[in-house]
Amino acid sequence: MENLEKELKEYKPFNEQEKRDKELILQWLQNGDKIFTRENKVAHITVSAWIVNANRDKVLMVYHNIYDSWAWLGGHADGNKNLREVVLKEVEEESGVKEVKFLSTDIFSIEILTVAGHEKRGEYISSHLHLNFTFLLEVDEKMNLQIKSDENSGVEWIKVDEISKKSSEKWFVERIYSKLCRKVKENLGEVI
Numbered sequence: 236m237e238n239l240e241k242e243l244k245e246y247k248p249f250n251e252q253e254k255r256d257k258e259l260i261l262q263w264l265q266n267g268d269k270i271f272t273r274e275n276k277v278a279h280i281t282v283s284a285w286i287v288n289a290n291r292d293k294v295l296m297v298y299h300n301i302y303d304s305w306a307w308l309g310g311h312a313d314g315n316k317n318l319r320e321v322v323l324k325e326v327e328e329e330s331g332v333k334e335v336k337f338l339s340t341d342i343f344s345i346e347i348l349t350v351a352g353h354e355k356r357g358e359y360i361s362s363h364l365h366l367n368f369t370f371l372l373e374v375d376e377k378m379n380l381q382i383k384s385d386e387n388s389g390v391e392w393i394k395v396d397e398i399s400k401k402s403s404e405k406w407f408v409e410r411i412y413s414k415l416c417r418k419v420k421e422n423l424g425e426v427i
Contacts, residue, residue, distance in 0.1 A: 239316065239368075240264045246342055249418055252410065256347045260366045270366065271312045278347075278364035282322040283309030285343060285369055285415045286335075288376040288392060291423065294412075295374055296401070297329050297382075298389030301353050304403040305393060307412070309367070322370045330390045331381030336373045338423070344369035344415055356385075371419065 243261055248254040269275040285307060286295035299306040310325040312318065319340065327333050348365040380390040393401050395416055399408045 239318065242342060243345070246345065249344065250414065252414070253345055256345055259347060260345060263366055271316055272314050273311055276361060276363060278366055280312040280318070281309060281348070281365040281367045282312065282318050282325060283307045283344075283367055283369040284322050284326050284372050285419070286326065286372045286374050287338075287419060289373065291395075291419060293376060293392040293394055294398065294416075295330060295332075295376075295380075296391065296393050296398075297387035299387055300385075301355065302404060304407075305389070305398075305401040306404065306407065307369075309369075318368050319370065322372070326372065326374075329383050329387060331383075332374050332378050334375065334378060338371045338373050340370075342368050343371040344411075344418060346411060348411075369415065371422075 240261065243257060243264065246253075246257060248257050263270050263278055267275065267278065270278060271280050273279055284295075287293065288295075295308065296305045297308055298304070308326050308329045309322065310328070312321050315321050319337070323335055326335055346367045346369070348367050350360075350363050350365055352362045353360055376392050382388060382390055398412050398416075402408050402412065
């Protein structure tokens with residue numbers, strides 16, 4: 236946790252959302268109980284993968300069953316404090332992709348995400364927060380993709396300019412996915 240705290244302190248926020256969320260995530264890292272596991276029912280650490288193709292004009296997304304929408308890939312730390320390992324595990328589990336390239340090993344984005352109460356595997360999960368760390372990855376779009384049927388019902392490459400049409404989660408499209416596209420463009424000088 237000390238390394239993550241140090242890394243987050245050095246992280247340069249991209250916008251006001253990241254500035255505010257950085258302050259709160261740092262507080263949770265310093266004072267939170269069991270935030271690396273779901274034992275903390277109020278807030279816990281998660282990771283997300285913003286996966287682009289070589290041309291930077293498509294993003295790999297899954298059709299998330301719980302949220303009934305196209306979304307980025309990711310999941311819970313579940314006790315593993317090596318978030319880069321966690322993000323690679325989640326990408327493989329959710330898409331079947333094993334050959335993944337970090338475009339940077341640095342944290343690419345941070346966000347606090349609200350999760351509405353929902354049913355998962357027959358159990359009610361109360362509303363809570365995800366203290367999320369996003370990593371920027373690249374995958375060859377010719378790689379075979381596979382669905383993880385207990386979590387998603389689709390895995391596909393979505394053109395950047397079609398994300399807003401495919402994802403039904405308006406807040407994510409406006410606040411998170413558009414931010415990530417801008418960050419790719421600014422950081423990599425690419426097409427997105």
